[in-house]
Amino acid sequence: MTLPYTKAESDTAHREWKAMCGHHSIAAASGRPLEAVRRSGIKLCGWMNPTMVSQCLSGLGVSAILHKLPTVKMNSDELLLEPYYHPRRVMRVQFHGPWMKGPPTVQYRYTHYIACLEEAIMDPLLDTNVLLRMEDWILWACSAYRAEIDECEGFSFTHAWNVQSLQ
Template identity: 35%
Template structure:
């Protein structure tokens, strides 16, 4: 396996970004996959997002930030797979909030973004400040996804792209 990809932020940057503006898995995944700092992601956020300090990110917010950073993305959605692709993957945790008769928006509360690059994964559930091999990440996300009331996980979106740096 190749050496882990370079990160353009530190553990301290990650903690500060979370504390000051609620940087979440989406922000970390963008920075890691695009090869930019968390400060660069923050600088592209719309003022209304900053005021609300939500700490979560919708697919449209993620796409907006990637576009603002100048990232050319190939998006595939509507998936139900465990295959990871280089760029960012949107993970849906499975449970009673998804399925027939459930509002799609209910499942949004149980989603997660991970950055992926050549067999390495950056995941805030595992650790927000360094890449881990996919083989280490899969059991970690599996343990997290199988905590009551979650029953598993799958990837719903691939945002495939090459890093800017």
């Protein structure tokens, strides 16, 4: 399985129009190049919220079903079950920490997007050009998120966009 962009394209998109985790995850899950994400009509501000992800997928002509998920820490085995498991999806990660006691606007500052493709995950926090087997990603994420994000106590998924069509 390959990603629809190269490392050079990823680096250029990040430098020129602030492509971040959401942009890369949408490109990977939809099979569209980063340039198509840029032209999808969404605001390019270096971050994305759930509404922007839905608008971007729509702007790309990608049919996706959005599942809003409870913000609770989960067992990693749950990733293999619906609605978490789907052959192609964008997942919104909520990092847990002291900010979870604050309003949603504070909690949203501690979020992230990943792309799940068949049995692999592209996590931009690791590298926008690397696919890890799901089992390897779970091991990596459980330690790396805590190490990379100050005061991170774990994570959950709050949204899953299950890509239905790549047309």
